[in-house]
Amino acid sequence: MELVFIRHGQGEHTLDLPESLHTSDPALTDEGIIQAKTLKRQFPLSQSDVIIISPIRRTLQTAQIWSEGIKCQKIVSPLVSPRMFPQKTEGQTLPCDEILTKGVIKDHFTDFHLEEELSNEWWSKGINKLPEREFKIIAEFFLKWCRHFGNKRIYIVSHDGTITSYRQLITGVELTRNDFPKETGFLKVNC
Template sequence: MEFVFIRHGQGEHVLNLPKSLHTSDPALTEEGIIQAKKLKKQFPLLQTDVIVSSPMRRTLQTVQIWSEGIKCQKIVSPLVSPRMFPQNPEWQTLPCDEILTKQKVKDDFTDIYLEEEQSNEWWLKGINTLTDKEFKGIAEGFLKWCKQMGNKRIYIVSHDGTITSYKQFITGQDLTRNDFPKETGFLKVNF
């Protein structure tokens, strides 16, 4: 099975660093919208495709723009929400990385299915500050859940630290922040 991890388009939270990291619920910028539109040519979607998105406005907007006009399956999961990389127990989740509530996702993104079988715990706190050991358990469960869908390819729209954490888990390589994908950058992994 092929997993294609795609980083969301440019978000408002990166425009005026480090101050902008304290922006709550940042949306895509104009550049981010352009980047999301380019995904249509780079990764043309079919109705049989599945996209799993982080419950963040910038990832959900990326999915909506990219999948416009295609009735593929779109799912929101907190198991691909923002994740700090590398982990530091002294760090806390910044406002730009606080996940949307289930109700906010339902209200604002009506064409995207809300994955409610996954524990409410992850919808409340996300995976941002999990230890590497805790994350490994989450990653195993998430990838198993994806495989059960039976699709040959699953797209996952997420965040730089999350994508790098999953890549490190899947490949066993030691990675650094230098391995982060750029905006709408991607990583293909067979698992």
């Protein structure tokens, strides 16, 4: 199975680092919107494609712009929500990485489906601060769940730390923050 991980477009939370990381619910910038539109040419979608999206506004907006006019499956899952990388036991979830509620997602992204098989615990806490051992278990569950789509192309719109965490798990290669994908950067992984 090939997964294509795509990092969201430029978000408002990156414009004035590190202070802007304390912005709650940041949206895409004008540049981020342009980057999301570029995905239409780079990865043309069809009805048979699946997009799995992190429940954060900037990832949802990236997927919404990219998939506009295409009736592919769009599934929001907290298992691809922001993840701290490398993991720090004393680390805190920043306001820019707080998961949107199911109600907000349903109200603002009406053609997206919420992954309801997961307990509400995942929808409230996400994977940001999960210790590596627990992340490995939930990540393997997620990868197994992806296999139920069969031969469909699966795109995952997520975050730099999350993508790098999954990549490290899948490849077994130790990675660093230098391996983070850029805005709307992508990574194809076979697993």
